[in-house]
Amino acid sequence: MATERAATLADVAALAGVSIATASKALNNRDQVAAATRARVLEAAKELAFQPNALARSLLSGRTGTIGLVTHDLDGRFSIPILLGVEDAAGLGKMSALLCDARGDSLREAYHLEALQGRRVDGLVIVGARNDPRPSLGELSVPVVYAYAPSTGPDDMSVTVDHETGGRIAAEHLLACGRTRIAIVTGDPTYGAAHARAEGALAAIAAAGLEPWGTTPLFGAWSEAWGRAAVELLIASNPGFDAVLCGSDQIARGVLDALREGGVSVPREVSVVGHDNWEIFAAGSRPSLTSVDMHLETVGRRAAQRLFDAIDGRGTPGIEYVESSLVLRESTVPTG
Amino acid sequence: MATERAATLADVAALAGVSIATASKALNNRDQVAAATRARVLEAAKELAFQPNALARSLLSGRTGTIGLVTHDLDGRFSIPILLGVEDAAGLGKMSALLCDARGDSLREAYHLEALQGRRVDGLVIVGARNDPRPSLGELSVPVVYAYAPSTGPDDMSVTVDHETGGRIAAEHLLACGRTRIAIVTGDPTYGAAHARAEGALAAIAAAGLEPWGTTPLFGAWSEAWGRAAVELLIASNPGFDAVLCGSDQIARGVLDALREGGVSVPREVSVVGHDNWEIFAAGSRPSLTSVDMHLETVGRRAAQRLFDAIDGRGTPGIEYVESSLVLRESTVPTG
DNA sequence: TTGTAAGCGTTATCAA
DNA sequence: TTGATAACGCTTACAA
Numbered sequence: 001m002a003t004e005r006a007a008t009l010a011d012v013a014a015l016a017g018v019s020i021a022t023a024s025k026a027l028n029n030r031d032q033v034a035a036a037t038r039a040r041v042l043e044a045a046k047e048l049a050f051q052p053n054a055l056a057r058s059l060l061s062g063r064t065g066t067i068g069l070v071t072h073d074l075d076g077r078f079s080i081p082i083l084l085g086v087e088d089a090a091g092l093g094k095m096s097a098l099l100c101d102a103r104g105d106s107l108r109e110a111y112h113l114e115a116l117q118g119r120r121v122d123g124l125v126i127v128g129a130r131n132d133p134r135p136s137l138g139e140l141s142v143p144v145v146y147a148y149a150p151s152t153g154p155d156d157m158s159v160t161v162d163h164e165t166g167g168r169i170a171a172e173h174l175l176a177c178g179r180t181r182i183a184i185v186t187g188d189p190t191y192g193a194a195h196a197r198a199e200g201a202l203a204a205i206a207a208a209g210l211e212p213w214g215t216t217p218l219f220g221a222w223s224e225a226w227g228r229a230a231v232e233l234l235i236a237s238n239p240g241f242d243a244v245l246c247g248s249d250q251i252a253r254g255v256l257d258a259l260r261e262g263g264v265s266v267p268r269e270v271s272v273v274g275h276d277n278w279e280i281f282a283a284g285s286r287p288s289l290t291s292v293d294m295h296l297e298t299v300g301r302r303a304a305q306r307l308f309d310a311i312d313g314r315g316t317p318g319i320e321y322v323e324s325s326l327v328l329r330e331s332t333v334p335t336g
Numbered sequence: 337m338a339t340e341r342a343a344t345l346a347d348v349a350a351l352a353g354v355s356i357a358t359a360s361k362a363l364n365n366r367d368q369v370a371a372a373t374r375a376r377v378l379e380a381a382k383e384l385a386f387q388p389n390a391l392a393r394s395l396l397s398g399r400t401g402t403i404g405l406v407t408h409d410l411d412g413r414f415s416i417p418i419l420l421g422v423e424d425a426a427g428l429g430k431m432s433a434l435l436c437d438a439r440g441d442s443l444r445e446a447y448h449l450e451a452l453q454g455r456r457v458d459g460l461v462i463v464g465a466r467n468d469p470r471p472s473l474g475e476l477s478v479p480v481v482y483a484y485a486p487s488t489g490p491d492d493m494s495v496t497v498d499h500e501t502g503g504r505i506a507a508e509h510l511l512a513c514g515r516t517r518i519a520i521v522t523g524d525p526t527y528g529a530a531h532a533r534a535e536g537a538l539a540a541i542a543a544a545g546l547e548p549w550g551t552t553p554l555f556g557a558w559s560e561a562w563g564r565a566a567v568e569l570l571i572a573s574n575p576g577f578d579a580v581l582c583g584s585d586q587i588a589r590g591v592l593d594a595l596r597e598g599g600v601s602v603p604r605e606v607s608v609v610g611h612d613n614w615e616i617f618a619a620g621s622r623p624s625l626t627s628v629d630m631h632l633e634t635v636g637r638r639a640a641q642r643l644f645d646a647i648d649g650r651g652t653p654g655i656e657y658v659e660s661s662l663v664l665r666e667s668t669v670p671t672g
Numbered sequence: 673t674t675g676t677a678a679g680c681g682t683t684a685t686c687a688a
Numbered sequence: 689t690t691g692a693t694a695a696c697g698c699t700t701a702c703a704a
Binding site: 344345356357360361364366389391392394395396397579 | 697
């Protein structure tokens, strides 16, 4: 039931029979304290289960050791790896994160920003739900880093994903597997990421002196249903492809299901690459799915690192791109 | 770059030409201030973009308006809805949550608890990754509520899911659909939830004067692969079932895929129910999946509510169970 | 209606 | 080596 009020430094000092100042020094390993005194103070602190009040400390130092994380993705697919990255960058227990969900609502975002600044966070990370550039929040009372969705403000700091490279390495892998008739099936065309990934793939295919199967990428939705529909579309209008490069793992999952049910063997006849390396889809599908990993934890770690630099006055504006890499599984690399 | 230091109440007071005390009263709507004075203070505050320092306020009031959320699930499937529930219970902007991921490691958990208590959170919510009871943290400096994984400590407060009811309503629904030969396929037998759900289903089936198809539930893993394997097992050893009650949506997804590929029509010949109502699986499968929703946001909201009560000195120990409900889709209810 | 002053729990500066 | 004392930014008796 947690009743009695927490012990303060004054309590510790009293119990140890020293002044508050001395107790403080002893506990903070200052070297102007006699060994015997320090021992007595530590003893007293242990006995009272003393925990220094971080509020008081922060009030004095001007630093809270806390950063605000404002996210816009309800399912936490982006924010959790980014939170982990932030925790890692600081080192265990050094920094805490206040996580707020703005749910895509800019009013709610403003509210949370207000509350976080009032709590005197040392800095802010704003996590977008989709990759497209977002308006800058302008000048706030603390440094801000935009993660995943970069800011359009030229003076802002952003860390995002290099979707073009993601598309490129997927295509290069398929080419390296000997595939030449590569169909591109990607998601919602209102997403910049869908275009960027397609552009990267197109560039790699063109560099090999080829063009994508069916001439242009197919845009649709980020869903399994679209993956299945796209395969039917392809088989009806443009059969003969030997690879499908997908804009997401969900799409790829639909593609795999449709191919299997259509009696097409993967990867023998057709290779398939997904995107996101979402374990639950990539590892659970038949066959398991080669996929592009965006390294969101790295995005989070870099965002945190740049934020910490900025807090220390060494911030540098601009957008940083984290490169994706390919995780190989059975949909392109036959087992055995 | 966020340079100049934030305005303090003293700055506001100086600009308005009043004392700090008066400025404070004006800003906090105390009624001992002349209207004209108040207006001047508000004006000054606006001009300086004054934001009261929550740290100073907390130091005085003894409340931070912050709660600590320690989670153990890496993918955030439990913690995000629970975070949302916590935010909702408090009201927008009233309360903030410090989210820490302990990653299933009790050392890391202890570390985070230390840090959170040092930051003087008003209370703590501990979110487990799986439902099984966990050891109590004992007496801490602030109230604690255990969410999803209840504490074994009789004096602790826990909010968890009523898995037995979840199993029961799934079975009752299948019975109401006229199914009598119900196979139960559930997950990892080391999870208490797997057993509880099965028990609930068994009870409902027994109450209808029946027994499950194949006499006992099939335990395996929380995976699609196990769902598929279980169907093959059933068809080989115990064909003739007219429903499959699954322990998770992933299992159900595997079941649906195996049935479809085996030429069995769902829901005409066999009905299928999942568990978790995980949108991405339940809505994306063919046919879409009827599933048990655990109402995790409610778990979070209730956990927060009880925590807030405890903070106000009105805490009540014990385990509270949130009831699941069924979300109907095509795998049990034919369209049209 | 306004202002003075004490205090919340620390740390840092300076005397003793 | 220790201990007063002054901050940090705010709220709130209490005095003017």
